Amino acid sequence: MDHITILGMLAATCTTAALFPQAYKIHRTGHTRDLSLPMWIIFTTGILLWLIYGIVISNLPIICANAVTLVLCAYILAMMVKNRGKA
Numbered sequence: 001m002d003h004i005t006i007l008g009m010l011a012a013t014c015t016t017a018a019l020f021p022q023a024y025k026i027h028r029t030g031h032t033r034d035l036s037l038p039m040w041i042i043f044t045t046g047i048l049l050w051l052i053y054g055i056v057i058s059n060l061p062i063i064c065a066n067a068v069t070l071v072l073c074a075y076i077l078a079m080m081v082k083n084r085g086k087a
Helices: 003-017 020-029 037-057 060-083
Strands: none
Touching: 003 060, 020 060, 037 060
């Protein structure tokens, strides 16, 4: 791996890892009421598009980061929809 790919993998690791505390907190507490559903829908759509882009250009850091991030976002969105309307 060249230095640019390593840099990309490190950046991808940081931005993807940033979602783990939120997903864990939601899993632990079940609370999502303070999160913005429109923001998460837009964000998740963007992640899906980044994943498609990474696949099209065969860029491993983009593919790996966005595949994991998409799973985390999908989990958060699913919990938000499940908890919608709960106090």
